[in-house]
Each structure stands twice: as C-alpha cells, then as structure tokens.
Amino acid sequence: MEVRDCLVSAPGKAILHGEHAVVHGKVALAVSLNLRTYLQLKARSDGKVCINLPNIDTFVCWELSELKQLTSFLSDKKEEMQRLDAELVKRLREFIGVTNGNLDSSASAILAFLYIYLSLFGSGDMPSLTVSVWSELPTGAGLGSSAAYSVCLAAAFLCATGNIPTPLKEWEQTGRWCQEDLELINSWAFQGEKIIHGNPSGVDNAVGTWGGMLRFLAGKIIPLSRVPLLRILLTNTKVPRSTKVLVARVKDKINKLPSIMIPVLDSVDAISCTCEKVLTEMTCEPITGDHYNILEELIDINQHHLNVIGVGHPSLDTLCQVTAARGLHSKLTGAGGGGCGITLLRPETDSTTVQGTMKDLRDCGYDCWETSIGGPGDSV
Numbered sequence: 411m412e413v414r415d416c417l418v419s420a421p422g423k424a425i426l427h428g429e430h431a432v433v434h435g436k437v438a439l440a441v442s443l444n445l446r447t448y449l450q451l452k453a454r455s456d457g458k459v460c461i462n463l464p465n466i467d468t469f470v471c472w473e474l475s476e477l478k479q480l481t482s483f484l485s486d487k488k489e490e491m492q493r494l495d496a497e498l499v500k501r502l503r504e505f506i507g508v509t510n511g512n513l514d515s516s517a518s519a520i521l522a523f524l525y526i527y528l529s530l531f532g533s534g535d536m537p538s539l540t541v542s543v544w545s546e547l548p549t550g551a552g553l554g555s556s557a558a559y560s561v562c563l564a565a566a567f568l569c570a571t572g573n574i575p576t577p578l579k580e581w582e583q584t585g586r587w588c589q590e591d592l593e594l595i596n597s598w599a600f601q602g603e604k605i606i607h608g609n610p611s612g613v614d615n616a617v618g619t620w621g622g623m624l625r626f627l628a629g630k631i632i633p634l635s636r637v638p639l640l641r642i643l644l645t646n647t648k649v650p651r652s653t654k655v656l657v658a659r660v661k662d663k664i665n666k667l668p669s670i671m672i673p674v675l676d677s678v679d680a681i682s683c684t685c686e687k688v689l690t691e692m693t694c695e696p697i698t699g700d701h702y703n704i705l706e707e708l709i710d711i712n713q714h715h716l717n718v719i720g721v722g723h724p725s726l727d728t729l730c731q732v733t734a735a736r737g738l739h740s741k742l743t744g745a746g747g748g749g750c751g752i753t754l755l756r757p758e759t760d761s762t763t764v765q766g767t768m769k770d771l772r773d774c775g776y777d778c779w780e781t782s783i784g785g786p787g788d789s790v
C-alpha cells in the first residue's frame with residue numbers, strides 16, 4: 411500500500427483545575443498551549459517501518475514481514491475501539507520485550523505507535539513508511555506531551571488510510587478537519603493515551619485535538635468559547651515523573667481512604683465549576699480585582715488539595731513559595747509529582763515583577779516562561 415506523505419501537529423495543554431479528579435468523573439478545565447508536537451509521515455519503498463523520536467532518543471526500524479506476524483488475529487472491527495485490544499497489547503509487549511512492569515518512555519512511545527499502526531493497517535495492506543516526531547513540549551512534565559504525540563499518530567495514520575481527508579489545498583499553510591474527523595482522531599488518540607497513561611480521562615487528547623479552552627466531564631467535551639485572555643507563567647521544575655504511576659497512586663489512595671478522598675475530589679470539582687463561572691463573568695462584565703482574587707484563591711485551595719491527594723513534590727512547594735514572595739499564586743498542572751506548574755499573572759502585574767520572579771525560579775534550576783493560552787487544535 412502506498413501512503414501519501416503528510417505533516418501534522420497538535421498542541422500541548424495546561425490544566426487550570428481538575429487534574430486527577432477528572433479521572434474519577436469530576437470536571438476539569440483545560441486549555442491548549444502555543445507549544446506543539448509535529449509528526450512527519452513519509453512513504454518508503456523498501457518494506458521497512460521506521461520511527462524517529464529524537465526527543466526520547468528512540469530510533470527503530472522493523473521489517474514489514476515482522477510486523478505482519480503480529481496481525482494474524484486482527485479483525486476489521488475498527489468501530490470496536492472503546493476498549494484497548496488486550497490481545498494486541500500483550501503481543502506487542504512480547505514483541506518489544508517488556509512483558510511485565512511499567513514501560514519506560516521509549517517502550518511506551520513505541521507501543522502506542524505500533525498499536526495504532528497495526529489497528530489501522532493490520533487487517534489490510536500494510537504500508538512501508540517512516541514516522542518522525544519532534545516536539546516543543548517537555549516530555550513527561552505535565553503539559554500533555556503524551557496526548558499531543560497520540561493525536562499526531564492518530565491524525566497521520568487516519569489520513570494515510572484515507573479514513574479522513576488530507577484537507578490541505580496547495581495554497582494553504584494549514585488545514586482543519588470537520589467535527590466527525592476530529593472525533594475519529596480523538597478516539598484513536600485516546601487509545602494511544604491508554605497505552606501511555608494506563609487509565610486516562612481523555613481530557614488531554616481532547617485539548618490536543620480541538621484546541622482552545624474546554625470543560626471536560628466524564629468524556630463530555632464542552633468548548634468554552636467566551637473566556638478572557640489570561641496571562642500565565644509556566645514553570646518546569648524538571649523533576650521527572652510518570653503520569654501513569656501518579657494516576658495509579660491516586661487510585662490506590664482513593665480505594666484505601668474513600669471517605670476522606672472523595673470529598674476532596676468533590677471540592678476540586680466545585681473549584682473547576684467556580685473557576686468556569688468566574689471566567690464567564692469576566693467576559694460579560696468589566697474585569698475587577700475581585701475576579702482575580704477569587705481565581706487566586708481557587709489556585710491556592712486546589713494546590714493544597716493536590717498535596718492531600720498525594721501528587722505534590724518539594725520542587726512544586728518551592729515554586730509556590732517563590733511566587734508567593736512576589737504576591738503571585740501557583741499550582742501544579744498535569745499529573746504533578748514534579749513536572750510543571752502554572753502561576754496566574756494579573757493584567758497589572760508589571761514586567762519587573764514578572765522578570766524578577768522568572769529569575770528567582772531559574773535560580774532554582776527551573777525553566778520558566780510567560781505564555782498566552784488558547785490556540786488552534788491539531789492541523790495538517
């Protein structure tokens with residue numbers, strides 16, 4: 411099978427409120443970032459399938475004949491993709507030589523690639539191709555790099571199979587898909603997230619697919635089109651962590667202490683709903699200091715809750731203390747345990763304060779940058 415070359419990209423995300431709680435059916439508010447992951451798919455004619463993942467130092471090639479042996483049991487039931495195909499995952503784990511325990515970065519990325527590739531092409535004519543992925547996002551830091559990676563894989567392979575059109579006209583720089591195509595991309599990206607996260611909520615792949623700001627509740631995605639522009643400082647503590655491990659740890663804690671943990675999750679839910687209400691008010695009435703006072707208080711309370719849930723880290727405590735010394739409010743974003751945090755900047759926060767805070771954070775060894783939030787979803 412010959413495939414058409416294509417280049418796709420998808421944004422990372424920041425979760426304003428609701429990380430972890432969203433896995434347990436609570437509301438999350440998330441927004442795309444202007445940092446993206448890019449994927450280039452190129453057809454080959456030598457019967458090889460290759461993957462180049464420079465961000466995680468992973469470069470692998472297989473013969474098509476090897477991959478074909480993994481597909482003998484696959485049927486053409488592509489609509490049955492709500493659940494992961496456990497038999498395919500088992501075979502793939504054996505194939506890459508990781509039969510038990512958690513997968514490392516490279517094994518997770520390879521497994522997600524092979525799973526989507528074989529699910530989409532395995533029951534027909536399998537194409538020889540090279541996929542190269544590179545990203546502006548830090549990997550494994552809470553900004554949804556796994557989801558952006560999965561969205562790119564899903565979009566590129568669905569284009570290559572002809573399941574969705576390549577909407578690019580020659581004169582266009584970027585293109586967008588229709589709602590139905592985006593839903594298909596999102597559902598395949600969710601499969602990739604399941605491989606990398608274990609038990610994802612689906613919020614990250616939804617933001618990676620649609621972009622902008624959205625409210626996510628139990629798989630239901632509501633775009634928030636009327637939100638004010640918020641200035642955010644993003645800080646990467648550079649402490650590595652794995653979303654899969656943290657999500658599993660939170661689940662254990664809820665199972666062990668349900669009467670203590672469930673009210674905390676309910677409170678996080680109320681924080682997300684209150685934040686959404688304040689953001690909506692800010693678009694309908696003049697923005698006042700009171701709006702920002704509430705947003706800051708919500709950030710502080712949620713950060714305490716996330717510590718209670720068990721996903722804090724001393725590096726994140728330092729972030730909160732350093733920014734609090736300048737009158738700014740921070741919380742972790744994403745899975746926590748290290749990784750990134752967000753700091754809310756007020757419209758009137760002057761550049762001396764911002765520059766001074768960034769210097770203090772860099773002196774702690776962190777990466778720090780001011781960013782705009784919102785932005786386009788994935789494009790081809």
Ligand SMILES: Nc1ncnc2c1ncn2[C@@H]1O[C@H](COP(=O)(O)OP(=O)(O)O)[C@@H](O)[C@H]1O
Pocket residue numbers: 447463464465466514515516517518519543544545548549550551552553554555556557559606607651652653654744745
């Ligand atoms: N650019 C990339 N290239 C290859 N794999 C990636 C890339 N970005 C993310 N991944 C995969 O996603 C994993 C990180 O996912 P996760 O722990 O959920 O962190 P996050 O999504 O917060 O960045 C990596 O270990 C790797 O398997």
Ligand SMILES: C[C@@](O)(CCOP(=O)(O)O)CC(=O)O
Pocket residue numbers: 428429430431432433551552553554555556607609610611612613614653657743744745746
């Ligand atoms: C902790 C969680 O809410 C977000 C994880 O985001 P990230 O992988 O840390 O970028 C998990 C999820 O929603 O699937």
Ligand SMILES: [Mg+2]
Pocket residue numbers: 554555556557607614653
């Ligand atoms: Mg992730």
